[in-house]
Amino acid sequence: MMPISKKRIGIVCPYGWDTPGGVQSHVGDLAQYLISAGHNVSVLAPALSDENLPDYVVSAGRPIAIPYNGAVARVLFGPIAFARVRQWISQGNFDVLHLHEPAIPSISLLACWAADGPMVGTFHAAAKRQKVSFAVVPFLEPVIEKLTARIAVSEAARETLKEHLETDAIVVPNGIYADRYRDGVLEPRWSGNTLGFIGRFQEPRKGLSILLDALPRVVSAFPDIQVFVAGPGNPDEALEVIEPNLRDRIHFLGRISEKEKANFLTSVGLYIAPNTGGESFGIILAEALASGASVIASDIPAFDSLLGHGKYGTTFTSEDSKDLSAKIVDLLSHPDERLKKAKLGKEYAQSFDWDVVAEKIFDVYEMAMAGGRKVTLASENRSWNKFLGRE
Amino acid sequence: MSSLLILILIVAFFAWYLSYSATRLDRLHHRVETSWANLDSLLQRRAAIAIEIARSEISDPAASLLLTFAAHQAREASIKDRSQAESGLSGALGILLEGADEISGAHEKALVLELQELNSKIKMAIAIHVDAVNRTTMVRAKPIIRLFRLAGNAPEPVVYEFEDDVL
Numbered sequence: 186m187m188p189i190s191k192k193r194i195g196i197v198c199p200y201g202w203d204t205p206g207g208v209q210s211h212v213g214d215l216a217q218y219l220i221s222a223g224h225n226v227s228v229l230a231p232a233l234s235d236e237n238l239p240d241y242v243v244s245a246g247r248p249i250a251i252p253y254n255g256a257v258a259r260v261l262f263g264p265i266a267f268a269r270v271r272q273w274i275s276q277g278n279f280d281v282l283h284l285h286e287p288a289i290p291s292i293s294l295l296a297c298w299a300a301d302g303p304m305v306g307t308f309h310a311a312a313k314r315q316k317v318s319f320a321v322v323p324f325l326e327p328v329i330e331k332l333t334a335r336i337a338v339s340e341a342a343r344e345t346l347k348e349h350l351e352t353d354a355i356v357v358p359n360g361i362y363a364d365r366y367r368d369g370v371l372e373p374r375w376s377g378n379t380l381g382f383i384g385r386f387q388e389p390r391k392g393l394s395i396l397l398d399a400l401p402r403v404v405s406a407f408p409d410i411q412v413f414v415a416g417p418g419n420p421d422e423a424l425e426v427i428e429p430n431l432r433d434r435i436h437f438l439g440r441i442s443e444k445e446k447a448n449f450l451t452s453v454g455l456y457i458a459p460n461t462g463g464e465s466f467g468i469i470l471a472e473a474l475a476s477g478a479s480v481i482a483s484d485i486p487a488f489d490s491l492l493g494h495g496k497y498g499t500t501f502t503s504e505d506s507k508d509l510s511a512k513i514v515d516l517l518s519h520p521d522e523r524l525k526k527a528k529l530g531k532e533y534a535q536s537f538d539w540d541v542v543a544e545k546i547f548d549v550y551e552m553a554m555a556g557g558r559k560v561t562l563a564s565e566n567r568s569w570n571k572f573l574g575r576e
Numbered sequence: 577m578s579s580l581l582i583l584i585l586i587v588a589f590f591a592w593y594l595s596y597s598a599t600r601l602d603r604l605h606h607r608v609e610t611s612w613a614n615l616d617s618l619l620q621r622r623a624a625i626a627i628e629i630a631r632s633e634i635s636d637p638a639a640s641l642l643l644t645f646a647a648h649q650a651r652e653a654s655i656k657d658r659s660q661a662e663s664g665l666s667g668a669l670g671i672l673l674e675g676a677d678e679i680s681g682a683h684e685k686a687l688v689l690e691l692q693e694l695n696s697k698i699k700m701a702i703a704i705h706v707d708a709v710n711r712t713t714m715v716r717a718k719p720i721i722r723l724f725r726l727a728g729n730a731p732e733p734v735v736y737e738f739e740d741d742v743l
Binding site: 301303327330331333334335352353354355548549552553555556564565 | 599600603604606607609610611613614617697700701703704706707711715
């Protein structure tokens with residue numbers, strides 16, 4: 186456990202709290218871990234409604250859906266949001282601020298601009314260099330350089346940061362509750378020559394169609410192959426595009442519980458993650474590895490770095506169903522090799538446990554707090570507040 | 577008339593920009609101070625542990641002598657010579673830790689464990705400090721900041737060249 190020196194920690198989440206997503210659940214888990222370690226934590230996040238928010242979350246207002254970086258992001262900015270952010274900072278009396286995705290146009294960036302003092306930023310996104318980043322860097326740089334320390338969730342995210350903003354970061358991965366997955370039970374109904382898939386399968390970037398395209402070639406090598414798809418969505422619509430003779434091999438399980446998820450990942454012959462992009466970290470792969478699953482994933486940067494460039498799981502050329510089917514057949518034909526890799530992956534996945542990850546994040550907090558000062562509003566914002574009579 | 581107005585606007589904007597740049601640089605200097613304070617305290621703790629290890633049963637007389645010498649040198653070095661002195665200490669500790677698996681005795685084990693934890697923190701602290709220094713040097717090098725001496729009397733930040741692989 187952490188040394189008991191209670192701190193006031195303010196965390197800012199840039200994306201709408203009510204929409205499920207990797208950053209949101211990371212922030213939620215981290216906040217809960219820090220609270221259970223005795224710290225005083227407040228999370229500022231956009232939210233559609235104030236109801237059903239955990240008591241450590243403060244709403245900054247309703248998020249706006251805008252297309253950003255190839256996906257729809259639910260973010261928040263504007264003068265009213267900025268006033269809320271300033272108010273939250275000046276009332277919070279925080280020892281340290283932890284800003285997630287401060288390079289995204291949302292409240293993390295606003296908080297970084299408004300505050301002064303110990304600040305830690307976590308960068309999740311791993312994106313290819315875009316032309317537009319040349320234009321935005323001059324605006325971002327002076328703000329981002331206020332961060333006392335930077336964290337990247339993967340080597341890929343660190344490279345992105347180095348390339349775009351010319352600044353280095355410490356790599357601390359996203360956390361999972363590894364013990365939940367370590368003790369998954371093998372269920373016969375899902376085991377054998379089976380392929381598992383988890384996610385909102387109707388979203389094209391989750392890549393279910395790539396797996397289904399690969400299926401016919403797998404069937405000819407392994408006639409008994411079965412596919413299990415877990416996650417919310419309409420199975421009938423998804424089934425329409427599938428060849429009729431394949432339909433009875435594909436089983437939709439709908440949304441599954443955390444416990445079922447652990448058992449599911451432990452049981453399936455191969456876990457397939459054919460995502461085509463938009464993944465910042467790939468927490469599901471960490472969970473799959475922790476359950477001891479054999480993993481085949483597309484070679485997008487986040488997945489490739491999480492799987493140790495093929496050491497703990499197999500990658501295939503993204504969006505290439507032919508390559509995917511070849512990799513599936515190869516792994517199913519070599520069970521010894523597959524199990525060896527999975528065993529290695531299971532050990533490795535323990536390093537994603539919250540006990541390890543949160544300690545590391547707190548180490549970074551301590552380094553940021555070394556100066557001994559608290560988080561305050563930046564001088565230019567203080568005088569602005571005075572001018573408007575808010576102080 | 578209107579050209580006078582434009583001139584006033586330009587001067588006002590320029591004044592604002594100078595003050596903005598000065599604030600920005602001041603913040604960066606502060607960041608360097610913080611990251612150095614943090615790194616310094618971690619290194620001091622490491623030197624203290626090194627001396628304790630030198631007195632324990634892990635090290636033979638030769639290693640004890642080397643460790644104590646390196647630790648004292650690291651403690652007394654000025655900022656500029658610091659990284660070299662600390663690298664010397666890293667080297668001495670590295671040799672000792674190579675056989676860390678065979679160390680017996682609860683006290684010694686605890687010492688080694690503490691040292692290992694400290695080493696990973698020092699790595700992080702170095703990364704943070706190096707980044708702060710790089711940023712500051714970059715901004716200080718801007719022509720406008722040099723021309724108007726916006727850095728004031730703040731000393732040039734010292735680059736800390738630490739041999740990462742020794743740790």
